[in-house]
Amino acid sequence: MSEQKPEDAQTPEPHKNEDPNEVWHFRGYHLRPSEFATAMVHFYRGEMSRANVWRQRLDSTTNWAVVTTGATLSFAFSAPNNTHLLIPINTLLITLFLIIEARRYRYYELWSYRLRLLETDLFAAMLVPPFEPRPKWATLLAETLLTPHFTISIWEAIGRRFRRNYQYIYIVLALTWCIKIYLHPFPLQSWDAFLRRAAVGPIPGEVIIGAGILFNVLIFAIGWLTTGLTQASGEVLQPQDLPLPARVVHRLGELATDLLEDGAPAIFQPHDQIAYIITDKGEEVAQLILNRLGRGVTALRGTGMYTGKERAILLVAVHPEQVRELKRSVYTADPDAFLILNPAHEVVGRGFQAPS
The missing domain is CATH 3.30.70.120 (Alpha-Beta Plaits)
Structure with missing residues (x-):
């Protein structure tokens, strides 16, 4: 009796496209250009929304610092006695706001990095020759999705936020403290009187002034010594300011090499x-x-x-x-x-x- 062979299980054939130019081959998937473009547009909108949320949180922290400083200075000058102690306390609070804002800035840079990849290697690639993204842009984008990591160090974040906003608040607080000590409740006539008024309880005025100078020198040193750190590529920086690993996306700088006779960059007239x-x-x-x-x-x-x-x-x-x-x-x-x-x-x- 002959043994009947079971029918072979039919496996679905992979999706084939008549025109390979009409298909995006990405991570084993076969997408038509319209499908891929739709996915990327929705992804871009989602990342833009997330970046805007963290951008607003950055602004909120700065607003806290400004409002707190304004309220402290108003209260300090409204009463004549011992209210100068509020200014150093507010300075410490501003430092806490700076640290919180630096942490938020690191998250903002992560979403900004993804947005810049899409803008320069997808949308800009549609506008200028050779009308195709750079080979590794999708891999870089996928890596940030699979293994997200901060694109900026905490020190670089603190330095940037300090130079953008907080250095001016620290300067105002320091000058206001000196003016408060000198004027209230009446103008001083000697340096010794200034030191006596600056004292806090058993702590001499010399120690308070020295601690204030040391703190401000330290915070300004951190803010300005981190100027050379340009690890993050999401920020709007000049091409020459970006280190080689961070030049993920500068297609415009690579393509705009020639000038036309009318002075317009060749990038706009390929x-x-x-x-x-x-x-x-x-x-x-x-x-x-x-x-x-x-x-x-x-x-x-x-x-x-x-x-x-x-x-x-x-x-x-x-x-x-x-x-x-x-x-x-x-x-x-x-x-x-x-x-x-x-x-x-x-x-x-x-x-x-x-x-x-």
Whole structure:
């Protein structure tokens, strides 16, 4: 009796696309351009919303510091006796606000880093040649999602927030304390009287003044000695200020290398492209280019020195935004075609630049 073989389990075939140029291959998934673009737009909106939340939290901490300082100074000058003690206490409170704001700033930089990756290697790549993102941008973005980590150290964060906002608050507090000691309840006439009024209980005035000077020198040293730290790439910094690992995204600086005669950067007016197409199907390729791109095609004859076979060499000039459609047309007609693209400094003629 013959044994009946069970039917093999049918496995679904992987998604295949007729045109590989229409598919994003990302982490094993096959997405159409519309699907990928929709996902990236929603991801960008989500990261922008999260960054805005932390941006608002940064502003809230600064507002606390300003309001607290204003209230302290108003109360200190409203009463003549011993209210100068509120100013050092407020200085310590401002320092706590600075530490809290630095921590929040580190979180803000994480979301800002992701946004900058999307802006410079996705959206900007759509606008300037070669109209494609840098090879590692998706890997860098995925790493921040899989293993999030701060892009800025706590010392760099403290230094940035201090230089942006808090140094002015510390200066106001220090000057106000000196003015309060000197004027209230009446102007002093000698340095000894100043020291006596600055004393806090059994602590001599010399110790209080020395501690105040030491504290301010230390906080200003931390704020300004961290100026050279530029680890974070999410902030708006000049390209030369960013270290090499942080130059994740400066496509604009790489592309804007030439200037046009009118002084506008070449990045906003990209070069036209000259295409050389070596194919066995010259007629079919030329017709697709004529029909789809509306560009003239010049056919030359060439001989492959390795095979000795005669082939057509098509010459065509296109605008940068037509390069994608050109590739699609060429490889639709002849998957074995050989395509060479070169930037043209100047193309004069119909459909391009008028003769001067």
